[in-house]
Amino acid sequence: MPVKQPKKLLILNILDILRKYSDEEHRLSQKDITEILKTEYDMTADRKAIRRNILNLMDCGYNIEYSESIRMVPNPKTGQPEESYLWSDFYLERDFTDGELRLLIDSLLFSKHIPYSQCKELVDKLEGLSNVYFRSRVKYIARLPEDKTDNKQLFLTIELLDEAIGRGRKVSFKYLEYGTDKRQHIKTRPDGTERVYIISPYQMAAKEGKYYLICNYDKYDDISNYRLDRITELKILDEPAKPFEHLKWANGRTLDLATYMKEHPYMYASDNVRAVFRVAKAMVSDVIDLFGTEVTFSDEDDAGVTVTAFTNEMAMEQFALNFAPDVTVLEPQRLREKVKSALKKALEKYE
Numbered sequence: 001m002p003v004k005q006p007k008k009l010l011i012l013n014i015l016d017i018l019r020k021y022s023d024e025e026h027r028l029s030q031k032d033i034t035e036i037l038k039t040e041y042d043m044t045a046d047r048k049a050i051r052r053n054i055l056n057l058m059d060c061g062y063n064i065e066y067s068e069s070i071r072m073v074p075n076p077k078t079g080q081p082e083e084s085y086l087w088s089d090f091y092l093e094r095d096f097t098d099g100e101l102r103l104l105i106d107s108l109l110f111s112k113h114i115p116y117s118q119c120k121e122l123v124d125k126l127e128g129l130s131n132v133y134f135r136s137r138v139k140y141i142a143r144l145p146e147d148k149t150d151n152k153q154l155f156l157t158i159e160l161l162d163e164a165i166g167r168g169r170k171v172s173f174k175y176l177e178y179g180t181d182k183r184q185h186i187k188t189r190p191d192g193t194e195r196v197y198i199i200s201p202y203q204m205a206a207k208e209g210k211y212y213l214i215c216n217y218d219k220y221d222d223i224s225n226y227r228l229d230r231i232t233e234l235k236i237l238d239e240p241a242k243p244f245e246h247l248k249w250a251n252g253r254t255l256d257l258a259t260y261m262k263e264h265p266y267m268y269a270s271d272n273v274r275a276v277f278r279v280a281k282a283m284v285s286d287v288i289d290l291f292g293t294e295v296t297f298s299d300e301d302d303a304g305v306t307v308t309a310f311t312n313e314m315a316m317e318q319f320a321l322n323f324a325p326d327v328t329v330l331e332p333q334r335l336r337e338k339v340k341s342a343l344k345k346a347l348e349k350y351e
Helices: 007-021 030-041 047-059 098-109 116-127 132-137 154-167 257-263 281-291 313-322 333-348
Strands: 064-074 081-092 169-178 184-186 197-207 210-217 224-227 231-240 272-280 296-298 304-312 327-331
Touching: 007 030, 007 047, 007 081, 030 047, 030 081, 047 064, 047 081, 098 116, 154 169, 154 197, 154 210, 154 231, 197 224, 272 281, 272 313, 281 304, 304 313, 313 327, 313 333, 327 333
Parallel strands: none
Antiparallel strands: 064 081, 169 184, 169 197, 169 231, 197 210, 210 224, 272 304, 272 327, 296 304
16 A cells, blocks of 8 residues: 655655656646555646746656646626636656667667666666556566676776776776686686786776776786676776887877777787688678778679778688688788688698
8 A cells, every 4th residue: 555645745756756657648637656656656736836846847857748728717796708727747857768769778678788677777777767558568687698797897997997097096906707606717827826817907898798998007018808797806006007109009199099999800919911802792791791981992803803902810810711712812822821721720620
């Protein structure tokens, strides 16, 4: 049985009703609000009180839409008919449309780097930004895969990395990898001791459902990428981070994330090359999806087209192996030989 509530909560209850039960397709009359107040909040209010509180909510900045009509009612003193303005069809405009919320929810569900329980919690919060009609149509949670990352420290890791990047400090962490027991274990050295990484963090970025840390491993002068969901026991150090522009790969430039992501489609850490390769015509969309629109096409015929792209060497090698025989590396020669050797070794496994 609902608990009777004090009148001072009327304005909050009306706001709650508008949040739960209204949108552009589901508008509420003053009578609707009155009935919901009575059945769900054990509260009575006349139309004037409801209208007054809605006006107060609008004065406070809430975007409440309504329709207005005029009707003739008798004056209680004179009995003469006079105009009266009737408000109805109330609904609360929201910060996010249902389509935007579904897009955000889908991005969470397709993500592989957020632990299952935290993903479900975030989806519940996003659902709460809409109304009962939206929640009644969302069935995604039942289909959430249970095999998402087991690293429950993910959000703390992100917070600490964000702080370290902002302060320009190095961090240390241990790294997880799966064993044949299908569980994550801290990566060890050949002598069995747990390996500790000391790095200079620069940026965090999502790629193909995974979240990566772009950084410099302290022992070297290049770029490394680590999966955030595999980082554990992270600590911020007092030592200043190595400036990105001082790295060999940077060539004196600051980190341009858009360029970096375009040149590292598989998030491999290696030098960039000018790659020239031949692809089947049907693969043009795949090439643009992976390498971006800044690639150059040439020598097009019915069989295929030649592509020139500036990209990460390891990523180009992986792309050629993944899509063989529809991709043929032409330049540089050393990369062509690497792909050729890898394909020969793969063929030998089947002979």
